[in-house]
Amino acid sequence: MATAIPSTPEQLLLELFVIFVTTKLLGEIFERLNLPAVPGEILAGIVLGPYALDWIPATDTLRSVAQIGAIFVLFSAGLETSPRDLIRVSRKALLLSVLGVVAPFVLGFAYMRLRGDTTVEAVFVAAAMVATSIGITARVLADMKILSTRTARIILGAAVFDDVLGMLVLAVVAGLATGEHVHWLHLGVLTGEAEGFALFMMFVAPHIVRQLRPQMEQLSTHNAVLVVALAILLLLSWLAAKIGMAAIVGAFFAGLMFADYAPRWNLIPRVSGLTSFLAPFFFFDIGSRFDTRLVKGSFLTMAIVISLLAILSKVIGCGLPLLREGWPMVLKVGIGMTPRGEVALIVALVGLQSGILGEAAYGIIVLMTVVTTLLAPPILRYLFRCEMREHRDESVPEPVQL
Amino acid sequence: MATAIPSTPEQLLLELFVIFVTTKLLGEIFERLNLPAVPGEILAGIVLGPYALDWIPATDTLRSVAQIGAIFVLFSAGLETSPRDLIRVSRKALLLSVLGVVAPFVLGFAYMRLRGDTTVEAVFVAAAMVATSIGITARVLADMKILSTRTARIILGAAVFDDVLGMLVLAVVAGLATGEHVHWLHLGVLTGEAEGFALFMMFVAPHIVRQLRPQMEQLSTHNAVLVVALAILLLLSWLAAKIGMAAIVGAFFAGLMFADYAPRWNLIPRVSGLTSFLAPFFFFDIGSRFDTRLVKGSFLTMAIVISLLAILSKVIGCGLPLLREGWPMVLKVGIGMTPRGEVALIVALVGLQSGILGEAAYGIIVLMTVVTTLLAPPILRYLFRCEMREHRDESVPEPVQL
Numbered sequence: 001m002a003t004a005i006p007s008t009p010e011q012l013l014l015e016l017f018v019i020f021v022t023t024k025l026l027g028e029i030f031e032r033l034n035l036p037a038v039p040g041e042i043l044a045g046i047v048l049g050p051y052a053l054d055w056i057p058a059t060d061t062l063r064s065v066a067q068i069g070a071i072f073v074l075f076s077a078g079l080e081t082s083p084r085d086l087i088r089v090s091r092k093a094l095l096l097s098v099l100g101v102v103a104p105f106v107l108g109f110a111y112m113r114l115r116g117d118t119t120v121e122a123v124f125v126a127a128a129m130v131a132t133s134i135g136i137t138a139r140v141l142a143d144m145k146i147l148s149t150r151t152a153r154i155i156l157g158a159a160v161f162d163d164v165l166g167m168l169v170l171a172v173v174a175g176l177a178t179g180e181h182v183h184w185l186h187l188g189v190l191t192g193e194a195e196g197f198a199l200f201m202m203f204v205a206p207h208i209v210r211q212l213r214p215q216m217e218q219l220s221t222h223n224a225v226l227v228v229a230l231a232i233l234l235l236l237s238w239l240a241a242k243i244g245m246a247a248i249v250g251a252f253f254a255g256l257m258f259a260d261y262a263p264r265w266n267l268i269p270r271v272s273g274l275t276s277f278l279a280p281f282f283f284f285d286i287g288s289r290f291d292t293r294l295v296k297g298s299f300l301t302m303a304i305v306i307s308l309l310a311i312l313s314k315v316i317g318c319g320l321p322l323l324r325e326g327w328p329m330v331l332k333v334g335i336g337m338t339p340r341g342e343v344a345l346i347v348a349l350v351g352l353q354s355g356i357l358g359e360a361a362y363g364i365i366v367l368m369t370v371v372t373t374l375l376a377p378p379i380l381r382y383l384f385r386c387e388m389r390e391h392r393d394e395s396v397p398e399p400v401q402l
Numbered sequence: 403m404a405t406a407i408p409s410t411p412e413q414l415l416l417e418l419f420v421i422f423v424t425t426k427l428l429g430e431i432f433e434r435l436n437l438p439a440v441p442g443e444i445l446a447g448i449v450l451g452p453y454a455l456d457w458i459p460a461t462d463t464l465r466s467v468a469q470i471g472a473i474f475v476l477f478s479a480g481l482e483t484s485p486r487d488l489i490r491v492s493r494k495a496l497l498l499s500v501l502g503v504v505a506p507f508v509l510g511f512a513y514m515r516l517r518g519d520t521t522v523e524a525v526f527v528a529a530a531m532v533a534t535s536i537g538i539t540a541r542v543l544a545d546m547k548i549l550s551t552r553t554a555r556i557i558l559g560a561a562v563f564d565d566v567l568g569m570l571v572l573a574v575v576a577g578l579a580t581g582e583h584v585h586w587l588h589l590g591v592l593t594g595e596a597e598g599f600a601l602f603m604m605f606v607a608p609h610i611v612r613q614l615r616p617q618m619e620q621l622s623t624h625n626a627v628l629v630v631a632l633a634i635l636l637l638l639s640w641l642a643a644k645i646g647m648a649a650i651v652g653a654f655f656a657g658l659m660f661a662d663y664a665p666r667w668n669l670i671p672r673v674s675g676l677t678s679f680l681a682p683f684f685f686f687d688i689g690s691r692f693d694t695r696l697v698k699g700s701f702l703t704m705a706i707v708i709s710l711l712a713i714l715s716k717v718i719g720c721g722l723p724l725l726r727e728g729w730p731m732v733l734k735v736g737i738g739m740t741p742r743g744e745v746a747l748i749v750a751l752v753g754l755q756s757g758i759l760g761e762a763a764y765g766i767i768v769l770m771t772v773v774t775t776l777l778a779p780p781i782l783r784y785l786f787r788c789e790m791r792e793h794r795d796e797s798v799p800e801p802v803q804l
Binding site: 009010012013014016017020021024027028031032037060061064065067068219220221222223226227230231234235237238241242247266269270271272273274276277 | 411412414415416418419422423426429430433434439462463466467469470621622623624625628629632633636637639640643644649668671672673674675676678679
């Protein structure tokens, strides 16, 4: 897709306004319909983007704002993922999250290869199927007021760890995007790098933050801790891009680094202001790259198969190990882990930008994200209908522990 | 100044990081030296910009981020200017602020015309001398813990109203930037438009916000009130640019519209996160456009004369009416009103971008802003040395009322 000429300041403001308002409006409409907001926000991009109404041109500036938005989406996700909780996560949740990453990757890769796609393209589509988006499941469970049930805790524990695994897969896959073929040595080096980075950020970085705390709190700058956190966010995002992982991998771990101190420094409301403003431009950008002309025949078949595999693979990977506790448990945990989100979208974007994914494969990943995100909440509400009724009777708010 | 080719995502992240860190670092150093941060932030732009070290190219994207930063700087300023306080401001403060706007405009305009500059250029330089930056004076007075003295209240009352007048002048001047000559009819229409806009935003808009409050608080969107405020910010900024006023005039009044409800909706921390992140790019951009090669001979003379006139005119306009209360009072209020800030810088930017101001006149306004901002705090500390001593003895914190 060609980049249009730069817009004037006045045009830019109008574009920002139109994108921001339509995105938030469709998000609001989706939420009123008891659906997650993200598919609505993507829809805004599809409708106004160059493939449909073509109201908003694809300028460099809007793309850059979208990119900064993606960084803040992942920074916020990291800020809400406490390393302490990660370390405390039960062995069961850990096992489920690993199997829940392996199963979709293997199924997705096998299907794509059987269809005759290249190895790299198959790797990208498979990688996009890996990471559960914890936000949507957590929201649904919270709305049903059943966050404190054991099942909910297993799901959230697995989903939190799953985010970290998803980041690892993304880091490795983004590194692959530089070459045309998969070199196994290269893959090994990338995996090692990514794991080292993740372990450092989870176990060492929070201690550095704790050590620096007194100095940071003495700075004269207004909002000093936020400023330091933002500087580290930009540094790690650049560094991650520089060493060949995606920028958002750095952004996620920058958030993780500050997660344990976020409440003390009141970081969440300040960062949530930034994310509220910038995230819509990211989701709009994702939608605007979706080629609506592709939606027919074999594309739809593939999109449906990939979406079904995305659901099935989480039920197999995360649910089946719990078979001893009965089928309802298998389905609850499996469907709870089903929604894909920002990580899948960014894998798709990295693939599209590096030329590895065609517009069809990109579109399939976006549709898979939308389908899993939209299907999971109503199914979850159905599966948890008994717990909801119970909790409505003896509802005592309880602190959530993973 | 030519626009460089668009940077890659990786380059952009590196540029954002370098700009953010150097700007905040120089700001911090200035604050540790008991100086305001803004001149330090501008200095970062001068040093790394194309005229000195040339580390950071002038890309469209960075310029756009700077423009969004300017909008948030003025939105924050508006959010902290309660219309209720404006209406309550004493008649004395009102008179001082009007005279304090007229005096620098007349002196600045006369000097530029006498030097032989064109009328439009003279109008721009004069307009840049008009608006006091309340932030710096308020900070100095707060640091000295004398915000509750009568003198401080007069200064702050006049400075708050002065912001609104500065916006009016900017709106009119930005409208003039479209034509080459000053047409008096055009000027009249612009002034009427700007006054109508200001009165509407001060007296009608807050009531609309109050009316919409119940609906806004019922929205499902996360951070709903912030989202509505940001949408209105973008809309008014675009509208102000569209009808020929500067975008930031709209941004300021969008802030004003929500000022009375900002504490209730906890808007300040959320917006301050956005401003903390985006403002540095604005101040950096201002510095990066400063042509260091100009700093010699006649340029310096003019910059010094304009800076002296900027100080003198506030002492005359805001101080002299208080002569009955003695010379110390004249100087305290006059120097308290001296610092110029973001409004002056934006007048300079609008002038430079529209081609009305040459790089010399632009540089003179930037230097005038830096000089007045740096000189005021130490002089104020000297003038208020007695009050500081008194207050240290019988210091009881008292609520500030304007």
